Amino acid sequence: MAFELPALPYAYNALEPHIDEETMRLHHGKHHQGYTNNLNAALTNSAWEGKSIEVILSDLSVLPETIRAAVRNNGGGYANHCLFWETMAPNAGGEPTDALAQAIQTTFGSFTQFKELFQKTATSQFGSGWGWLVVDGDKKLKVYSTPNQDSPYMQGHTPILGLDVWEHAYYKKYGPARAEYASHWWNVVNWAVVAKNYDAACR
Numbered sequence: 001m002a003f004e005l006p007a008l009p010y011a012y013n014a015l016e017p018h019i020d021e022e023t024m025r026l027h028h029g030k031h032h033q034g035y036t037n038n039l040n041a042a043l044t045n046s047a048w049e050g051k052s053i054e055v056i057l058s059d060l061s062v063l064p065e066t067i068r069a070a071v072r073n074n075g076g077g078y079a080n081h082c083l084f085w086e087t088m089a090p091n092a093g094g095e096p097t098d099a100l101a102q103a104i105q106t107t108f109g110s111f112t113q114f115k116e117l118f119q120k121t122a123t124s125q126f127g128s129g130w131g132w133l134v135v136d137g138d139k140k141l142k143v144y145s146t147p148n149q150d151s152p153y154m155q156g157h158t159p160i161l162g163l164d165v166w167e168h169a170y171y172k173k174y175g176p177a178r179a180e181y182a183s184h185w186w187n188v189v190n191w192a193v194v195a196k197n198y199d200a201a202c203r
């Protein structure tokens with residue numbers, strides 16, 4: 001079973017004014033579709049066809065060298081964007097509740113301190129990449145960034161929230177103002193889904 005581009009859980013214009021419709025159409029329909037197609041092409045007729053993306057990304061070293069870079073880039077791109085769409089929603093934002101809220105407070109001091117750290121970490125990634133909130137192997141929260149399409153699964157961590165800081169994610173609306181894009185993005189973070197991801201990662 002090949003990987004499929006997941007349908008967006010909302011309309012292309014649903015995240016306006018924070019993320020514009022044209023960016024969403026290209027980002028989902030062209031970029032994410034491209035990663036999906038290239039991932040499938042790389043895995044065809046390999047022993048990894050049919051495995052989950054988490055399993056594939058968690059040990060790239062066992063892949064044949066001929067497809068390793070393609071799977072790293074496009075498999076990461078596939079997984080990263082699946083999470084990105086899911087963890088955004090119209091009329092969202094605000095703060096998490098329950099276990100995730102408690103864990104954020106314990107780990108980072110407060111939600112405000114977490115936000116500052118996350119935004120600074122994501123927006124200072126040099127070149128293209130992602131900012132992450134992950135659950136590590138000890139079920140602890142961590143914030144870091146990765147270059148290109150590298151996934152936290154590659155280091156045995158479960159990403160529960162990610163911010164795409166590639167220029168294709170924001171340049172049409174925000175130009176080079178990456179921090180302004182990140183500030184707006186908080187308004188569309190779907191904390192209910194992030195909390196669900198947190199609970200699943202801690203199980």
Ligand code: MN3
Pocket residue numbers: 027031081164166168169
């Ligand atoms: Mn992207």
